[in-house]
Amino acid sequence: MSDKKYSSGYRAKRKADSARLAALDVLAQVREEDAYANLVLADTLRDYGVEGRDAAFATELTYGTLRMRGYYDALIERSASRPLKELDPLLLDVLRLGCHQLLNMRVPEHAALAETVDVARQVTSDGPSKLVNAVLRTIQRTAPREWEALIKGQSDSRKATAEITSHPEWVVEAIRDALGDSSFDATEVVEALSANNIPAKVCLAARPTLTTRAQLLRELGDQGSAAQVASTSVIMDAGDPGRVAAVKDGRAGVQDSGSQYVTEVFTSIPLTGSDREWLDLCAGPGGKAALLTGYARSVGARLTANELHKHRARLVAQNLKAFSREDYRIRVGDGRTMAEHDGERGYYDRVLLDAPCSGLGALRRRPEARWRKDPRDLAELNALQWNLLRGAVDCVRTGGLIGYITCSPHLSETRDIVSQAVAELPLELVNLAPQVVDLPDALTTDGCIQLWPHRHGSDAMFLAVLRKK
Numbered sequence: 361m362s363d364k365k366y367s368s369g370y371r372a373k374r375k376a377d378s379a380r381l382a383a384l385d386v387l388a389q390v391r392e393e394d395a396y397a398n399l400v401l402a403d404t405l406r407d408y409g410v411e412g413r414d415a416a417f418a419t420e421l422t423y424g425t426l427r428m429r430g431y432y433d434a435l436i437e438r439s440a441s442r443p444l445k446e447l448d449p450l451l452l453d454v455l456r457l458g459c460h461q462l463l464n465m466r467v468p469e470h471a472a473l474a475e476t477v478d479v480a481r482q483v484t485s486d487g488p489s490k491l492v493n494a495v496l497r498t499i500q501r502t503a504p505r506e507w508e509a510l511i512k513g514q515s516d517s518r519k520a521t522a523e524i525t526s527h528p529e530w531v532v533e534a535i536r537d538a539l540g541d542s543s544f545d546a547t548e549v550v551e552a553l554s555a556n557n558i559p560a561k562v563c564l565a566a567r568p569t570l571t572t573r574a575q576l577l578r579e580l581g582d583q584g585s586a587a588q589v590a591s592t593s594v595i596m597d598a599g600d601p602g603r604v605a606a607v608k609d610g611r612a613g614v615q616d617s618g619s620q621y622v623t624e625v626f627t628s629i630p631l632t633g634s635d636r637e638w639l640d641l642c643a644g645p646g647g648k649a650a651l652l653t654g655y656a657r658s659v660g661a662r663l664t665a666n667e668l669h670k671h672r673a674r675l676v677a678q679n680l681k682a683f684s685r686e687d688y689r690i691r692v693g694d695g696r697t698m699a700e701h702d703g704e705r706g707y708y709d710r711v712l713l714d715a716p717c718s719g720l721g722a723l724r725r726r727p728e729a730r731w732r733k734d735p736r737d738l739a740e741l742n743a744l745q746w747n748l749l750r751g752a753v754d755c756v757r758t759g760g761l762i763g764y765i766t767c768s769p770h771l772s773e774t775r776d777i778v779s780q781a782v783a784e785l786p787l788e789l790v791n792l793a794p795q796v797v798d799l800p801d802a803l804t805t806d807g808c809i810q811l812w813p814h815r816h817g818s819d820a821m822f823l824a825v826l827r828k829k
């Protein structure tokens with residue numbers, strides 16, 4: 361750190377604010393160590409002695425900056441008049457923090473500037489801190505509406521939408537394709553992407569046969585309200601879910617309302633013949649398994665929850681602790697080859713395949729997730745999804761149902777893989793139109809369900825139901 365006075369001379373050097381330093385440290389951990397911000401934030405705040413209102417400030421600063429990084433980078437690049445890659449990464453993080461304070465927090469402009477320059481000086485030296493001052497002043501001098509117009513006005517509409525909504529360009533393309541829009545800057549494409557910039561509220565699931573939404577609402581008092589989409593879901597408007605008695609004892613769990621809805625729809629599809637043995641092929645950590653066990657129990661069926669990883673199977677057990685051991689069994693194994701084991705082939709009446717996926721439908725939950733995802737991972741995921749689908753076909757009886765779910769709207773892991781399955785495997789698609797009369801904008805043209813944060817207030821969950829021929 362430099363000992364020299366800040367050269368503009370308008371105030372003396374002073375120690376940078378701990379909340380901002382802590383936020384910067386988290387950004388650095390995310391960038392350098394691939395850390396998850398939500399996992400390292402609490403320890404980092406403790407290390408810097410940041411608590412109470414300062415901790416809330418640091419949290420908002422960290423998450424907001426990570427989320428809006430793409431937009432801030434567009435402004436920084438234009439204001440620094442040099443490519444971003446020529447900026448020191450730590451300095452770039454400082455600039456991003458400054459942008460968030462200037463543009464999206466209720467921090468007075470002079471404080472946003474001065475405090476950010478203090479941080480720059482403390483973690484680098486005088487020279488770079490002058491650059492921070494100059495760049496942030498340039499950003500501040502232009503009105504937010506003018507910045508938006510400037511970015512939207514560029515000829516490359518995919519890049520413009522990516523920058524305005526703060527997403528990688530490949531995600532813009534994926535969302536446009538999933539919505540069936542022809543242009544990258546179509547109103548709904550921008551709305552869908554912008555919805556990822558609004559943090560999701562905590563949602564609880566009232567687990568069937570253990571409690572009801574009405575009971576959960578009563579328990580929460582003025583801290584809860586009924587959520588959209590699923591009949592089991594409750595939004596926690598305030599408070600800590602870990603302190604809710606129903607969550608502590610397993611009658612309820614923290615779960616997105618879209619996840620609840622697709623599980624509810626799948627279990628409500630009528631089935632000819634027996635309906636006693638249900639399988640959750642990829643069950644960890646067990647949110648859907650807990651709903652499935654409840655629904656199964658209410659019709660006299662039993663759930664088998666399968667999971668590849670032992671430690672995740674333990675989480676399933678934790679999620680099912682409020683049910684009786686007769687209602688479920690948990691097994692550890694590979695869902696792709698489960699039918700090779702004694703008695704598993706064609707044994708199940710319903711199989712839920714909640715497949716490992718890109719998670720593009722839950723970007724609003726993890727502020728930095730969109731920057732970490734790589735489109736090259738999709739090919740590997742698609743191969744796994746396909747092999748799990750084949751595994752599910754082997755486990756379900758003729759006439760039985762498979763519910764294929766992803767937390768993603770990306771076509772390669774939703775409608776494309778399902779149409780390939782219908783073409784190549786002994787499966788027919790069940791049209792879900794009768795199940796979604798109250799939610800017609802959730803139905804895809806091929807009769808599947810695709811939820812969206814901007815339409816339904818849930819994660820972008822996908823459900824296709826397939827019947828084995």
Ligand SMILES: C[S@@+](CC[C@H](N)C(=O)[O-])C[C@H]1O[C@@H](n2cnc3c(N)ncnc32)[C@H](O)[C@@H]1O
Nearest residue numbers: 642643644645646647648668694695714715716
């Ligand atoms: C999307 S998550 C399932 C979420 C879960 N249904 C819930 O609601 O809590 C996918 C799960 O599949 C598991 N998995 C991955 N490969 C698998 C395989 N070959 N067989 C079984 N499970 C697998 C992962 O470990 C992960 O727990």
